[in-house]
Amino acid sequence: MTKTTRxxxxxxxxxxxxxxxxxxxxxxxxxxxxxxxxxxxxLRFFGRVVSDHIGPGLHYTLxxxxxxxxxxxxxxxxRVAVGFEFSDQVVGRRSNPLQGEFISGDENILNLEMVxxxxxxxxxxxxxxxxxxxxxxxxxxxxxxxxAVSHMQVDEILKGEGKVFIQSKVLQQTQRDLDRIMNDRxxxxxxxxxxxxxxxxxxxxxxxxxxxxxxxxxxxxxNEAEGYRYDSLPxxxxxxxxxxxxxxxxxxxxxxxxKGDAERFRKMAEEFNKKGKVTATRLYLETxxxxxxxxxxxxxxxxxxxxxxxxxxxxxxxMQ
Amino acid sequence: xAHKKDTMFKTLAIIIxxxxxxFCLFICDETxxxxxxxxxxxxxxxxxxxxxxxxxLHSTTRFDKRLLIYDPTPSEFLTxxxxxxVVDCFACWxxxxxxxxxxxxxxxxxxxxxxxxxxxSEVSAVLGKYDLxxxxxxxPEQGRxxxxxxxxxxxxxxxxxxxxxxxxxxxxxxxxxLPQQNKQSVFDRMRAERQRIAxxxxxxxxxxxxxxxxxxxxxxxxxLSEAYREAQIIKGExxxxxxxxxxxxxxQNPGFYKLVRTLEAYQKxxxxxxxxxxxxxxxxxKLMTEGERAIFPGSAR
Numbered sequence: 254m255t256k257t258t259r260x261x262x263x264x265x266x267x268x269x270x271x272x273x274x275x276x277x278x279x280x281x282x283x284x285x286x287x288x289x290x291x292x293x294x295x296l297r298f299f300g301r302v303v304s305d306h307i308g309p310g311l312h313y314t315l316x317x318x319x320x321x322x323x324x325x326x327x328x329x330x331x332r333v334a335v336g337f338e339f340s341d342q343v344v345g346r347r348s349n350p351l352q353g354e355f356i357s358g359d360e361n362i363l364n365l366e367m368v369x370x371x372x373x374x375x376x377x378x379x380x381x382x383x384x385x386x387x388x389x390x391x392x393x394x395x396x397x398x399x400x401a402v403s404h405m406q407v408d409e410i411l412k413g414e415g416k417v418f419i420q421s422k423v424l425q426q427t428q429r430d431l432d433r434i435m436n437d438r439x440x441x442x443x444x445x446x447x448x449x450x451x452x453x454x455x456x457x458x459x460x461x462x463x464x465x466x467x468x469x470x471x472x473x474x475x476n477e478a479e480g481y482r483y484d485s486l487p488x489x490x491x492x493x494x495x496x497x498x499x500x501x502x503x504x505x506x507x508x509x510x511x512k513g514d515a516e517r518f519r520k521m522a523e524e525f526n527k528k529g530k531v532t533a534t535r536l537y538l539e540t541x542x543x544x545x546x547x548x549x550x551x552x553x554x555x556x557x558x559x560x561x562x563x564x565x566x567x568x569x570x571x572m573q
Numbered sequence: 574x575a576h577k578k579d580t581m582f583k584t585l586a587i588i589i590x591x592x593x594x595x596f597c598l599f600i601c602d603e604t605x606x607x608x609x610x611x612x613x614x615x616x617x618x619x620x621x622x623x624x625x626x627x628x629x630l631h632s633t634t635r636f637d638k639r640l641l642i643y644d645p646t647p648s649e650f651l652t653x654x655x656x657x658x659v660v661d662c663f664a665c666w667x668x669x670x671x672x673x674x675x676x677x678x679x680x681x682x683x684x685x686x687x688x689x690x691x692x693x694s695e696v697s698a699v700l701g702k703y704d705l706x707x708x709x710x711x712x713p714e715q716g717r718x719x720x721x722x723x724x725x726x727x728x729x730x731x732x733x734x735x736x737x738x739x740x741x742x743x744x745x746x747x748x749x750x751l752p753q754q755n756k757q758s759v760f761d762r763m764r765a766e767r768q769r770i771a772x773x774x775x776x777x778x779x780x781x782x783x784x785x786x787x788x789x790x791x792x793x794x795x796x797l798s799e800a801y802r803e804a805q806i807i808k809g810e811x812x813x814x815x816x817x818x819x820x821x822x823x824x825q826n827p828g829f830y831k832l833v834r835t836l837e838a839y840q841k842x843x844x845x846x847x848x849x850x851x852x853x854x855x856x857x858x859k860l861m862t863e864g865e866r867a868i869f870p871g872s873a874r
Contacts, residue, residue, distance in 0.1 A: 300602035301622035318600070356749055358711035361763050362756070381603045384639040392642060392663045396745040403749060404713040434640065434665055434742055456760045460767035467771035471778030478782035482789040489793040493800030500804035504811025511815030515822035521833070522826035533832055540836040541857055549848040552858070 284316040291328055295376050297321040305377045325376045330444065333391045335367040335398060337450075354454075355399060361407035366450035369394045369427070371443045378440030390431065390441065397426040411451060411461075420446045596629035606636040606671035618672050636671045637681065640742070643688050649752055650697055656705040659750035662725075664692055665743040666733065673738035687737055688729075692744060695728045709749065722746055 287310065288294045294307030298320050307322075314320045332339070336353035353364045371390065373379045379386050401422045402410060409415040424446040432439050453461040525532045600623070601607045607619040609631050619625055620638065627633070647661035666688065668674045678684040699721055707717040726744040733739040751759055823830040843849070851858060 297603060297622075299622075299624040300600040302603050321602075351750060352748075354748070354750055356709055356751060358709055360709055360751075360759065361766075362751065362759055382639055384637060384641045388642050388644070389640070389665065392644065392747055393745065395747045396663075399746055399748055400716070400718050403709045403718065404711065404716045406711045430743075430745075453763070454760065457763045457767065460764040460771075464767050464771045464774070467774035471774045471781075474775075474778035474782040475785070478785035478789075482785055485789050485793050486796075489796045493796050496797075496800040496804045497807070500807035500811075504807050504814075507808075507811035507815040508818070511818040515818045518822050518826075518830070518833070522822075522829045525826070525829045536832065536836055540839055544839050544843045545857075547845050548843050549845070551848065551850050 280316055282316075284314050284320070285311065286314070286322050287311045288324065291326055292324045293327050293376055295323045295325060295380055297323075302377060302381070305375075323376075323380055325373060325380060327373055327376065330370050330372055331387075333369045333371070333387060333394060335369060335391060335395045336364070337366045353450075355402045357402055357407040357410055358404050359406050362454050363402070363407060363410060364450070364452050364454060365398065365402070365448060367394065367398055367423070368447045368449055369423075369443060370445045370447075371441045373440070374442050375438065375440040378435055378438060382435065382440070386441070389434065390427070390443075393430045393434075394423060394427045394446070397423045397430070400426075407453075411453075416448045416451060420448055593629055597626055598624055599627060599633050600624055603638075605638050606668065608634045608636070608671055608675055610634060615672055615675065618670075620671075634675065636668055636674065638668065640665055640667050641681070642666075643685055643692075644747075645685075645689055645692065647748065647750065648693060648696075650700045652703055652705040652708075653701055654704040654706070657752045657755065658700075658705060658708075659748075659752055660696055660700070660746065661748035661750070662692065662696060662722075662744055662746050664688060664729065664741055664745075666739050666741045668738065669734065669740045670738040677737045678739070684737065684739060688733065688739070688741075691729050691732050692725075695725045695732075695744075699724050699728065718746060 286294075288307055290309045292309065294304070294312070295302065296304045296307055296314060298314070300321075314322070336355075338352075353366055355363050355365050357363055369390065383389055398419070401419045405415060405419070410419065424443055427446075428443045431441055431443075452458070599607065601619045601621065603622045607625070609616050609619065609627050610633070611631050616631065643664040643666060645662070647659050649657055649659050652658060666684075674684070678687050703717055703721055707715060708721065710716055722745055726741065729744050730741040733741045
């Protein structure tokens with residue numbers, strides 16, 4: 254070896270040592286990691302879980318590949334979609350148009366969309382005991398939804414109470430299934446199940462809408478009839494009261510008139526009783542005065558012999 | 574120079590040892606089984622997580638220890654009453670003995686192929702013993718889905734454990750569908766049923782409305798006729814009372830009444846059209862025919 258190559262080689266060796274040390278240092282430094290406020294860390298040391306509740310902050314452990322840190326958000330509500338896909342999840346997968354189709358107990362087809370919310374209770378179970386926990390939850394939820402719906406009538410499902418019933422049933426059953434599948438350990442907690450859409454297929458949507466309209470029509474007809482009733486009865490009663498009132502008035506008038514007439518007659522009779530003949534004569538002559546003025550009169554000499562009067566000699570026509 | 578060569582050899586040696594060491598150690602993770610093989614022949618199974626040793630001649634094969642989910646594409650099956658139904662099911666399973674699993678199924682893909690056979694055949698067989706109407710039925714008491722899936726699960730579990738050392742925890746029904754070709758008739762039926770219901774609602778409305786209106790009319794008539802009746806009674810009372818009053822007054826002076834009443838009658842019926850033939854003997858004309866003597870009877874003419 255020449256002196257120069259030896260020198261170069263020596264330099265390289267010297268530098269190499271320092272570089273190696275630096276690399277080692279950096280490598281060891283890569284073992285630093287931090288956990289955010291809303292996260293929990295799970296640390297695996299040579300593949301074995303040593304801690305499943307590392308709190309927020311800066312921590313140190315041996316760098317890869319000796320250890321592995323997974324972060325999990327325990328407080329975060331996770332969502333699972335049943336019967337449809339969340340818009341942010343349809344990536345690279347063709348969305349199945351039949352996935353929201355369900356059959357009711359009376360063999361009607363319905364389209365349902367359900368959202369299930371849960372949060373993680375046990376990080377170890379969630380991360381390390383199930384290969385695809387979201388798929389598990391989703392599948393069980395769909396299974397329970399299918400069962401619930403296939404025992405109900407379509408009208409029940411479309412009603413508000415039906416939705417509430419299905420939601421609570423799916424929640425209870427799915428929670429039970431998930432606990433069971435992990436050897437009766439509660440690893441997730443389902444917080445809510447929401448049936449966000451229940452609708453009949455497009456092909457029959459009109460027919461379903463018409464049923465709603467028909468119900469409204471029925472109510473409307475009945476309301477109109479009731480309106481007629483609420484209008485007619487008071488009117489009739491009013492008329493009845495009017496008739497009653499008129500009759501009472503008539504009665505009063507009649508009686509009063511009678512009383513008046515009777516009183517007038519009594520007064521005249523009193524007079525007559527006092528002055529008798531004179532009153533009678535006066536009344537008679539007064540009447541005759543009025544009467545004779547307007548009637549057709551024929552004055553005939555009385556045939557004192559007994560010849561009957563021949564009325565034909567009176568020219569009735571000529572007297573008009 | 575010899576010194577330098579020495580250190581060079583030493584470092585190389587250390588590096589080689591380290592590399593060899595890496596090949597002699599392996600990590601078994603929480604989530605896996607590791608099978609150590611020597612030239613393809615399995616030697617031992619490791620399921621304890623941690624770091625383990627082997628020779629550099631041995632190699633490792635890893636298997637998932639976790640709960641896995643098998644979700645085949647939906648298939649059509651025939652029920653006992655010859656109805657077609659599309660079943661979308663899924664199975665939860667895990668490996669029991671990785672060695673047996675390795676020797677029988679080989680890997681996950683192989684397992685899924687085997688699972689497909691088992692699940693398909695069991696669903697087909699068990700479903701063929703149930704009517705569709707016992708699965709899809711409005712009365713939950715009569716629903717047999719739980720039974721069906723429990724039987725399927727049990728049958729699959731036995732076979733999978735026996736043949737491939739696979740523990741099937743659950744086979745469940747994700748979705749029941751009616752086959753595409755049947756859908757049109759189902760839609761027709763649904764539409765017809767909806768129309769029937771709509772008709773019923775409207776008929777109900779009309780019937781009820783009619784009832785209310787008829788009842789109302791009846792009541793109105795009753796109210797009015799009752800009121801009329803009572804009004805007539807009252808009027809009658811008025812008439813009767815007035816007759817009584819008149820009668821009372823007149824009957825006290827019947828003679829005078831007759832006089833006055835007759836004179837009134839004369840006034841009424843003797844009008845312009847009446848012709849009266851008066852005899853000269855008439856009282857009225859007495860003054861004309863007899864003159865003074867009518868006034869003063871007994872006086873001489």
